[in-house]
Amino acid sequence: MKVLGVDIGGTKIRMGIVDFDGQVVVDHVVPTEVPLYPYLEIQVLQLVKEHPEIRAIGIGTRGMVDAERGVITFETETLPGWQGTEVKSLLEKASGLRVEVNNDANCAGLAESMLGAAKGYRRTLCLTLGTGLGGGFVEDGKIMNGTHGGACEVGHMILYPGGHVCSCGRPGCSEQYVSGTALRRFIAEQNIVDENNQLVSPNQLFQLALEGHTVAQAVTQKFTSDLAIVISSLQAVLDMDCVVIGGGVSESADSWWELLMSSLEPLLLKPLDVKRAKFGNEAGMLGAALLVLADEKESASKK
Template identity: 60%
Template structure:
């Protein structure tokens, strides 16, 4: 089949690419996120389509709550200001004359890992994206579990870990996101009176007791998150991606040690194969035939 366009929209940059049916990225471009977002997106999509007119369709992964049927942004934080309510699918289909599908970015990452990546060939997979926040994606019987009346299915980052815990951007307290995301780890470092990045904390844990305590608290909480998700979904594999996963060499043994007594059954846990490519590949998979 012909190629498709994949677009990954984040708070600081937008990545646009042309991808073939085997998941090869034939063209790749990053541009800074600018506002108002929709006209800027349309302008750049049409510019690239002019160079690759054979691209059959456009898949878009974006931060926020998405109605995938209508391709509309139900809610987005100030990271993508003015994005809430945008009818991306209808507007971009009218402008481009091509089929457009829109999904949450963490769902796109899960789709990429299940189709081409760490969980290739598996039917039930949970993906966690540990970045600035905590994204979640679920593959259920080979298909993406998404949507819902509020576009909030698989918002795993907003399950409650500690009732009456740390304030979350969603307006509630104690969400998973506030303990195992990069932002959550940084908050705990600051509360401990330390001045270092999460990576520096992980690296110094072997020789510094305070850093080690923070690492142990992070891996224990992540273990609770994983075991709770296993109880809900009984997945074949859990895949961990996002920026925090890039430092997994420093905390993976502690996670496995803390996780073992928490699991109901043995579970295969892997780091994501595609890293930063997962978003754009998953967006493309929204529109690749035979996905």
């Protein structure tokens, strides 16, 4: 008996069939298409048909999610028409299976808390540094969702009032300074180019900083300093045991981790463990499966 975990991103959907031991036994990726819901239903039902041992479905997605109702309460035009979709009720009716829905960063946090870098900690904050800046807070195995599904939307904390306008429409959100998108904007603004006069990637930026490129060093220092402010501000609110940093930008963390630690240390109110994520691109999918895995496992054990 198994469950299905689905991770919905702006460009691809990753679907994994996970057994009761938390092992991914089938990993399937398809491109994201819009309108999203009808396409998602077709993809999920096909896997359920091929694998009748699936007992429940967990879905992690971009945007804010009312986890109790399984409704997308906010999403930008990255996924047009997704906002307002009643995913849980629609997919339960179509599949005949239990469905749970949550934000993708929350799902990544659940995976790291239960099985990954933060296993054994009671209160974990997971930050996902990718196209944007996501966050998920897990306490004693439970995700903090908030009233409208917007808890721990750390990318939309105001970091610089009156700053760069965010995709949410407000100026100065933290993900406009701490994300892959932000780094690419800084690179373009400073015209940091390679030997072919092409703008460098964030990974190349960090390497240039290590090699002594002064402008790249300044951008890297600003990025790590801003990330440190975000973490210290969240510590003042959440008092977490552990912070896990994941997402695509974290793959280059060898180049900037020491800078982050030196920026963060004087800002912390209390000691804090900061770790790199154990799971890469599969974190959201695995965490989505965990939304339903424990309950289904317990239910099966009682039969």
